Amino acid sequence: MKAALICESLCKTFETPRGAVRPLQNLSLRAEPGEIAAVVGESGCGKTTLLRIIAGLERAETGRVRFEGASGEPASPRIGVVFQEHRLFPWMTVRENIELAVRRLPAPERRRRCGEILELVRLSGFEEAYPRELSGGMAQRVGLARALVGSPDVLLMDEPFGALDALTRHSLYREFVRVHAERPATTLLITHDVTEAVLLARHVHEIGGGRLLRTFDVPFPYPRTLSTPGLGGLSDRILATFLQPSLSGIQPKE
């Protein structure tokens, strides 16, 4: 199922000993069916809170998250989540970690899917390895495999490449674009890295002050590299709006 992800007027307040924190104040945005959409914003602007609300791990006070099928009908897609830390269980093998995500399926089907998904993320042969035996990049690919093994229609990714060194990160970008082309889930990628956003996303949503400030169209064909014509200029333009919001002429978008 291809589904659009739609967030409408989300508001969220946390009561803390230091007073109320309001990371989301009427935030609306949309990810188109099968696209990679990035959400960028300064640290603490509410990106993780947004993802947790979409994943159903947190409740918004007001507003709603809904999904639409190809003809605009309401949809209930399968959702996969990838976090910044891989969150693999250290006492389980790669295969056990992945199969856990589809534990309701019969064992032969679990085994088949696990083999298929490990091939997709190029980790065939590591089924019986433990997480401690993997590099950071490999563990993150297992985290991606675990999110994908249930064939999600919507993939939510919270800084999935954030903890990796630059070389590993760039090779994982390539891998991820290839995997996404084979299984084009509607993907929301949370990142604070503008270059990452323009390398991977079709649209980049900039949030700040609890709202969507602006959406950038990223028209370059995949796969992209740092030398894709126009990519560096767009990345600079997005960064400039971060650094000088008052000079960029941005009007908060309702």
Ligand SMILES: Nc1ncnc2c1ncn2[C@@H]1O[C@H](COP(=O)(O)OP(=O)(O)OP(=O)(O)O)[C@@H](O)[C@H]1O
């Ligand atoms: N469970 C919570 N209780 C209280 N405050 C919270 C809670 N979760 C988040 N916050 C606060 O809400 C604000 C937004 O946090 P959030 O983690 O969503 O931001 P972020 O944009 O993902 O940040 P970063 O880029 O640094 O990860 C922060 O001020 C944070 O301290």
